[in-house]
Ligand SMILES: Nc1ncnc2c1ncn2[C@@H]1O[C@H](COP(=O)(O)OP(=O)(O)O)[C@@H](O)[C@H]1O
């Protein structure tokens with residue numbers, strides 16, 4: 001009798017856009033971005049040694065360390081804060097009182113957060129490339145014999161590493177959003193988000209424990225962790241190779257699909273759980 | 280209440296099912312990553328624990344900790360603190376074995392600096408008997424070779440590692456045959472330097488195996504590119520002529536370059 | 539189209555049947571019944587007042603109407619569509635109690651955002667946004683950030699977002715709470731103009747007097763239960779009494795009037811000086827200055 005309201009990408013985009021706009025207008029997130037940029041640029045002045053390739057490796061490691069650290073802090077806090085600001089300011093009431101699907105809300109939030117993480121990773125990666133390129137040119141001028149070893153930096157790897165970092169942050173955002181969808185407080189969400197980050201980095205140990213066998217209970221626990229949590233170590237696979245050979249692109253593609261898989265499941269579950277949430 | 284429990288069950292089941300599938304899918308990439316990074320193995324991660332490293336592993340900041348340890352290693356190196364330098368060298372290469380640079384430099388420090396430090400600690404180059412000095416060089420040279428062997432597990436195709444191995448065998452262990460073999464292995468790796476091949480021949484000659492040296496250089500010469508000065512075609516031809524004279528090769532049996 | 543119109547004619551703007559909402563209060567599954575077997579029917583075009591003291595379940599009822607809370611039992615329809623469907627929200631505008639919006643947006647951005655969610659786009663969008671902002675009298679402040687708005691301005695921007703997508707049913711939860719009399723009067727006026735446009739309005743308040751002037755019908759809730767329901771005129775009007783207003787009479791004339799009434803078998807029950815309502819005096823003062 002009434003025409004149906006179908007899932008709308010336009011509304012999802014609107015909610016995503018509003019999420020990005022809210023993040024962009026908060027000084028805190030801009031501050032985190034500036035801080036990360038300052039660390040990447042500052043790494044140049046921290047160099048204690050002047051040996052060519054290892055110095056560039058040091059700069060790159062600093063860049064990715066900064067991206068991983070500030071990125072994770074940014075994504076977890078932004079996810080929790082931008083979700084709970086809707087709940088606490090009761091904007092979620094007026095929003096869902098419009099013809100909006102709860103799935104549109106969750107996906108819109110996720111896309112907005114992934115976009116924020118993407119901007120962060122892009123800025124840090126570009127800064128890092130700039131720092132590496134200028135230092136590389138300087139080194140080649142001062143130590144021309146070093147060029148015999150071939151190019152110092154594989155920029156394709158630096159870009160791959162940036163993309164992988166972004167995918168990791170997107171997975172982290174999806175999992176944090178899943179927690180937020182049922183959590184009662186922002187603090188719980190942030191703390192759980194950090195736990196997920198740590199467990200994700202240690203997930204491979206659970207894989208090993210599962211493979212090694214052991215007691216029924218031990219195997220069950222490690223198997224659960226090894227499958228339910230994503231392996232975040234995978235996303236660092238290009239980090240160390242910036243001075244070495246180019247990473248095969250299919251590695252990156254596979255890890256990207258892996259990330260998309262986890263994002264899909266986490267967002268899907270977040271929708272299911274959010275649909276049951278009383279607001 | 281009931282529906283909450285159901286949702287939780289659904290969440291766990293779908294995460295486990297999806298995670299199992301995704302884990303299978305990404306397995307080849309993971310295997311390759313892990314082979315390149317021993318720090319991702321439980322045993323070495325546990326071995327490195329207690330050095331502030333566990334925490335860094337949690338956040339995925341391995342490479343950064345390796346860099347910082349490398350800088351700390353230089354501080355210990357300047358203080359000529361052998362145990363500290365040795366520990367930090369081991370830590371750096373365990374944490375981040377990917378840069379060949381770390382391996383090469385750690386082997387050099389072990390092979391050349393450590394014996395010198397030990398001699399100084401024992402009283403100095405004039406006070407310590409040559410036999411003891413040779414023993415120190417022998418011991419540290421062997422330790423350095425072990426370091427290079429470990430490196431080769433991660434970088435099996437590195438010519439630089441074979442060259443470094445040869446240099447240590449030659450300079451510290453005085454092992455002409457071993458060094459010659461290492462140069463030959465270096466030459467088999469991709470992007471090997473031409474001097475490795477020449478040095479293999481030279482060491483064979485010095486080891487008194489001139490006939491083998493000649494055969495090697497004769498086989499080598501046609502493989503060398505003519506348009507690259509560094510390839511040293513004329514030098515090799517000169518050595519061939521020297522060896523032919525030394526071995527009194529009859530004129531009709533002498534090497535005839537194709538070009 | 540024809541069937542839709544037909545459906546509208548038969549289905550009321552709102553229909554609640556046996557609505558129950560229990561909140562578990564945490565300890566040992568103890569339940570708090572916030573809404574208790576509520577039956578309500580609001581016909582299209584009415585201004586309907588949902589009255590009751592704090593905690594009587596008004597906001598909870600509204601959240602169930604909007605599908606924000608799932609009823610423990612019972613059923614709830616908006617223009618014949620169950621509240622559990624997203625479709626039920628197409629024709630509804632909602633102003634929550636003490637609204638608090640995206641602080642980082644300007645008033646115009648906020649209304650625009652909700653308008654787009656409500657399905658407006660293109661040229662109509664900007665026009666409609668400007669129009670509703672003018673309707674609530676915020677044109678001058680439209681490009682200021684919401685964090686700089688006063689309580690009354692928040693309430694008005696909240697009204698703007700509630701009406702921007704031309705809903706047929708407006709649900710206003712305590713729209714005048716914490717608002718000064720001028721603002722409250724403006725909101726009252728707006729509600730009456732919405733009624734004139736044929737909209738249905740559901741309004742809650744615990745300030746009963748305020749509602750009296752604008753509502754066609756009211757329901758009174760207490761502890762989640764419907765205590766009284768009916769047309770305002772029937773509930774407050776007394777058909778067997780009348781008040782006469784005359785210039786103050788000298789004592790002798792008053793005595794004469796009393797005697798005249800008694801001669802016809804009536805009694806003069808009360809003589810008193812009528813009081814002006816303070817809010818009316820306030821409005822007259824402030825209004826004159828403008
Ligand atoms: N989310 C909730 N959890 C538990 N109790 C609630 C919740 N929301 C409302 N209540 C309780 O339900 C009752 C009705 O609340 P409400 O509908 O807000 O009343 P009103 O709007 O009439 O003031 C109150 O006793 C309140 O404490």
Ligand SMILES: [Mg+2]
Nearest residue numbers: 596597598635
């Ligand atoms: Mg209320």
